[in-house]
Amino acid sequence: MAAVSGLVRRPLRQVTVRDAINQGMDEELERDEKVFLLGEEVAQYDGAYKVSRGLWKKYGDKRIIDTPISEMGFAGIAVGAAMAGLRPICEFMTFNFSMQAIDQVINSAAKTYYMSGGLQSVPIVFRGPNGASAGVAAQHSQCFAAWYGHCPGLKVVSPWNSEDAKGLIKSAIRDNNPVVVLENELMYGVPFEFPPEAQSKDFLVPIGKAKIERQGTHITVVSHSRPVGHCLEAAAVLSKEGVECEVINMRTIRPMDMETIEASVMKTNHLVTVEGGWPQFGVGAEICARIMEGPAFNFLDAPAVRVTGADVPMPYAKILEDNSIPQVKDIIFAIKKTLNI
Amino acid sequence: MRKMLAAVSRVLSGASQKPASRVLVASRNFANDATFEIKKCDLHRLEEGPPVTTVLTREDGLKYYRMMQTVRRMELKADQLYKQKIIRGFCHLCDGQEACCVGLEAGINPTDHLITAYRAHGFTFTRGLSVREILAELTGRKGGCAKGKGGSMHMYAKNFYGGNGIVGAQVPLGAGIALACKYNGKDEVCLTLYGDGAANQGQIFEAYNMAALWKLPCIFICENNRYGMGTSVERAAASTDYYKRGDFIPGLRVDGMDILCVREATRFAAAYCRSGKGPILMELQTYRYHGHSMSDPGVSYRTREEIQEVRSKSDPIMLLKDRMVNSNLASVEELKEIDVEVRKDLTLCCL
Numbered sequence: 001m002a003a004v005s006g007l008v009r010r011p012l013r014q015v016t017v018r019d020a021i022n023q024g025m026d027e028e029l030e031r032d033e034k035v036f037l038l039g040e041e042v043a044q045y046d047g048a049y050k051v052s053r054g055l056w057k058k059y060g061d062k063r064i065i066d067t068p069i070s071e072m073g074f075a076g077i078a079v080g081a082a083m084a085g086l087r088p089i090c091e092f093m094t095f096n097f098s099m100q101a102i103d104q105v106i107n108s109a110a111k112t113y114y115m116s117g118g119l120q121s122v123p124i125v126f127r128g129p130n131g132a133s134a135g136v137a138a139q140h141s142q143c144f145a146a147w148y149g150h151c152p153g154l155k156v157v158s159p160w161n162s163e164d165a166k167g168l169i170k171s172a173i174r175d176n177n178p179v180v181v182l183e184n185e186l187m188y189g190v191p192f193e194f195p196p197e198a199q200s201k202d203f204l205v206p207i208g209k210a211k212i213e214r215q216g217t218h219i220t221v222v223s224h225s226r227p228v229g230h231c232l233e234a235a236a237v238l239s240k241e242g243v244e245c246e247v248i249n250m251r252t253i254r255p256m257d258m259e260t261i262e263a264s265v266m267k268t269n270h271l272v273t274v275e276g277g278w279p280q281f282g283v284g285a286e287i288c289a290r291i292m293e294g295p296a297f298n299f300l301d302a303p304a305v306r307v308t309g310a311d312v313p314m315p316y317a318k319i320l321e322d323n324s325i326p327q328v329k330d331i332i333f334a335i336k337k338t339l340n341i
Numbered sequence: 342m343r344k345m346l347a348a349v350s351r352v353l354s355g356a357s358q359k360p361a362s363r364v365l366v367a368s369r370n371f372a373n374d375a376t377f378e379i380k381k382c383d384l385h386r387l388e389e390g391p392p393v394t395t396v397l398t399r400e401d402g403l404k405y406y407r408m409m410q411t412v413r414r415m416e417l418k419a420d421q422l423y424k425q426k427i428i429r430g431f432c433h434l435c436d437g438q439e440a441c442c443v444g445l446e447a448g449i450n451p452t453d454h455l456i457t458a459y460r461a462h463g464f465t466f467t468r469g470l471s472v473r474e475i476l477a478e479l480t481g482r483k484g485g486c487a488k489g490k491g492g493s494m495h496m497y498a499k500n501f502y503g504g505n506g507i508v509g510a511q512v513p514l515g516a517g518i519a520l521a522c523k524y525n526g527k528d529e530v531c532l533t534l535y536g537d538g539a540a541n542q543g544q545i546f547e548a549y550n551m552a553a554l555w556k557l558p559c560i561f562i563c564e565n566n567r568y569g570m571g572t573s574v575e576r577a578a579a580s581t582d583y584y585k586r587g588d589f590i591p592g593l594r595v596d597g598m599d600i601l602c603v604r605e606a607t608r609f610a611a612a613y614c615r616s617g618k619g620p621i622l623m624e625l626q627t628y629r630y631h632g633h634s635m636s637d638p639g640v641s642y643r644t645r646e647e648i649q650e651v652r653s654k655s656d657p658i659m660l661l662k663d664r665m666v667n668s669n670l671a672s673v674e675e676l677k678e679i680d681v682e683v684r685k686d687l688t689l690c691c692l
Contacts, residue, residue: 036524062524068554073513073547080517083502084454084531086524107507108514115495117488120502 012195018188020162020198021051021127024169025089027201029059032087035173038065038078039091039128048093049129049188075101075126079108079178082124087173092128095144095182102147109178110153123176127169130158130182131225131276132325138313143277145224148180149253149286155179155207156253160228162192164251167205175207182253184226210257212264216246219270219335222261222287224250227274227326234331245335253283258290265296271304272334274326279308307334374398375668379602385585385592385622391609395601399670402661405447405600406676409439409658410683412463415472416631418687419462419479423635428479431506432493433460437630440600440657441564442467445532447600448607454522456502456515457534459494460564460629464534468501473690509535509542512561516548519559519620530558530614532607538569540583549587549620556619560610561587563624564597570633571642584624597625598655601664628655 015023029035041048043056043066056064067074071092078090092098098105109122131143148156155177159165165183172179197203213228214235223231228249235245246264250257265271271291273284284306291297291304310324374396382390416436422428435442442463445455457464465475470486478485478496486496494506502518505511515533522529535545540563552559563583567574574581584592591613595606603625610621628651632639639648665671 065555068547068550070544070547070551072544073516073551076510076513076544076548077517077520077551080456080502080514080519081521081524082517083514084518084521086521103507103510104513108505108510115487115491116497116503117486117490119487119497 012193013199014191015162015194016189016191017159017162017165017183018049018051020166020194021169021183022053022055024166025052025173026055026058028170028173029055029063031201034085035087035089036063036065037089037091038067038074040067040069040093042066042091047091049185051183051188052091071097071100072104075104076108078124079104079122082109082122082178083112083120087123089125089127089173092126094140094185095128095130096140096142098126098128098144105148105154105178105180106151110151112153113177114153121176122178124178125169125172125181126178127172127181127183129185129188131184132309132314132321133185135316135318135321136314137316141314143275143309144180145182145253145275145277146282146286148182149256149283151254153178154254156182157207157251158182158224158253159251160187160225160249161190162194163198164205164211164249166198167203168207168251171204171207174204179207182225187226205251208252208255208257210251210260211249212246212260213249214245214247216244216268218243218245218268219272219339220246220248220261220264220268221272221274221331221335222248222250223274224253224283225276227276230326230328231274231331233328234335237328237332238335243335243339243341250283256286256290258294261287262291262294262296265291266299269299269301270338271300272307272331272338273304274307274331274334276309276325278311279306280311282306282308284308302338302340305334305338307331369672371399371671372669375664375670377601377664377668379599379605380596382602382606383584383594385582385587386589387591387593390593391605395605397601397664397670401447402665402670403675403679405443406658406661406665406671407679407683408443408467409600409661410680411472411686412436412439412442412466413658414683414687415466415475416462418476418691420631420635422476422480428493428635429481430492431459432479432635433633434631434635435460435463435629437651437657438564438566438597438627439463440603440660441597441625441627444600444603445562445607447604449530449532449611452500452527453529453611454500454502454518454531455534456505456511456518456531458505458508458511458536458539460536461494461496461504464501465496465498465504468498470496470498472687476690509539509544511535512539512542512545513548515561516552516557516559516620519552519557520555522558523556528615530560530611532560532562534562534564536569537563537565537567537574537581537583538572538577540586541578549590552620553587553590556617558614558617559620560607560614561590561620561622563622564627565624566627566629568629568633568642571637573642584622587620587622590620590622592622592624594624594626597627598657598660600657600661
């Protein structure tokens with residue numbers, strides 16, 4: 001009996017990104033009673049996107065708090081609670097609304113440890129969906145990776161798959177610094193294989209370390225969040241044509257893992273960056289600038305190319321929206337252009 | 342030679358002997374305490390307010406006097422250092438408002454919490470930092486409380502959360518600290534201060550709402566010194582009854598130039614919060630002698646006569662001194678000695 005079961009390969013668990021985040025928060029709430037979650041609709045509604053489903057039922061009013069529609073107010077309250085020693089998770093229903101509260105994120109949270117000469121830490125997590133969704137138009141589709149990535153004092157992470165999502169939210173909650181977790185609404189429902197180690201309650205994905213999702217030799221393709229999936233699709237198509245792409249999932253925007261990117265570029269001699277946000281002053285712009293300043297520049301056989309969202313407020317009509325974010329064909333086009341094929 | 346020896350011996354013996362006046366003072370009989378009448382507070386949504394009389398002990402009186410005088414001299418020293426360009430950037434001084442920081446501290450415990458805006462040097466001192474650490478920070482030195490990285494507006498101490506530069510942002514922070522107090526179940530309260538200018542910030546009303554909704558032990562305190570930078574309260578606020586602006590939050594208006602009034606009101610407010618009733622709002626009516634900051638002479642939007650009138654009739658240090666002397670809690674000489682000591686300590690600090 002034992003011999004037979006040893007031969008049968010059990011399939012890896014499939015977990016959606018939503019459930020992965022939920023699990024991560026649940027485990028951290030259980031582990032440390034100082035952790036609590038606040039935001040609009042996080043408790044009785046189970047979360048606007050159901051990410052906090054079941055948590056209020058399990059932990060109650062003290063630990064899972066529904067707030068009024070007062071981003072500046074409740075973000076400030078969360079930061080104050082963190083200053084006084086609690087470990088809040090502050091949810092923004094989408095990061096578009098974080099603009100109302102951005103002063104609290106930057107001036108009250110991010111800068112305080114430095115300004116106080118190391119006396120006052122702010123162990124807070126700001127999380128929520130970031131970037132384009134589907135048909136929600138201009139005011140609900142902005143990507144904030146570049147805005148938050150700009151600021152010293154903040155850590156900024158951007159998970160792609162379930163493993164990223166669970167490991168990064170746990171690392172963020174355990175980190176004594178303010179961490180911005182940029183999730184993606186369109187990824188919430190996507191299932192991924194969950195490796196066994198990810199099922200442990202102490203599974204952490206380190207902040208500041210990128211992951212090479214696919215090894216390759218001809219070109220380095222760097223991305224974060226949902227576009228990582230598009231890059232892998234493009235890589236699969238190109239593989240049939242004999243072009244092997246090395247796809248890097250950044251996982252962290254700040255502090256950026258330049259070492260992994262540089263090592264890859266020094267191997268492949270070509271670079272394409274892919275992001276959902278606007279091109280000017282974006283994540284790709286920063287990567288390109290740093291490549292120029294570092295050892296990898298001399299290994300480039302062609303200028304690096306950025307694939308980004310279109311430089312317009314997100315339009316509503318589907319055909320316009322589809323063409324305002326990087327598609328697989330755009331990534332393939334950029335790769336071929338860089339490789340001159 | 343003889344004269345020189347006599348002079349040297351006088352100096353040497355002066356170092357170890359008590360000065361004559363102190364010997365005199367010790368032999369006088371002072372009262373241990375005295376009862377004073379204090380102004381009745383205007384109330385909003387409160388049946389009763391703080392008591393209208395209070396007992397001041399000699400010990401407390403001397404302590405408050407010394408603390409207020411220290412804050413006063415420290416601020417004046419900062420003024421000097423700023424004019425010498427040894428302090429740079431922003432420098433917002435609180436001379437005139439000493440009864441607020443000292444009075445508030447007298448009404449709470451060291452385990453309570455306090456957060457304020459940028460006019461914070463007085464609170465930094467009353468919350469426990471030394472004048473030396475404060476001046477070192479103001480002058481950008483490593484020995485400063487924030488290692489010189491914070492400056493005037495970013496000084497922190499235990500249970501003191503600064504020192505905040507963005508007008509109004511500290512109010513939701515204070516409500517959050519109060520949330521932590523409630524969460525931890527330790528009976529602590531958070532004093533959350535803002536000025537008459539900040540009182541019109543939207544996020545303050547968001548904080549009022551959540552504090553009341555969740556019954557947070559937060560004492561909102563509007564330090565009304567009549568001017569938000571150069572804009573008088575009449576020109577900035579549709580309603581200048583700052584103690585009523587919390588609407589559903591009960592409030593009281595307090596004479597912020599009388600340290601005993603501030604102390605009693607604070608005790609009252611803290612007891613209210615600790616009993617679990619939720620937040621309360623205090624408006625302290627006070628006055629700053631300096632302009633908004635060191636780059637503001639402070640006379641283009643108010644008259645010198647007004648400043649002079651407050652100085653002569655309502656100076657908080659003078660008010661306490663008169664009370665103590667008139668009720669035999671202390672002598673004029675004794676208080677003068679404290680003045681001298683405070684000045685001396687400050688000079689030594691700056692060497």
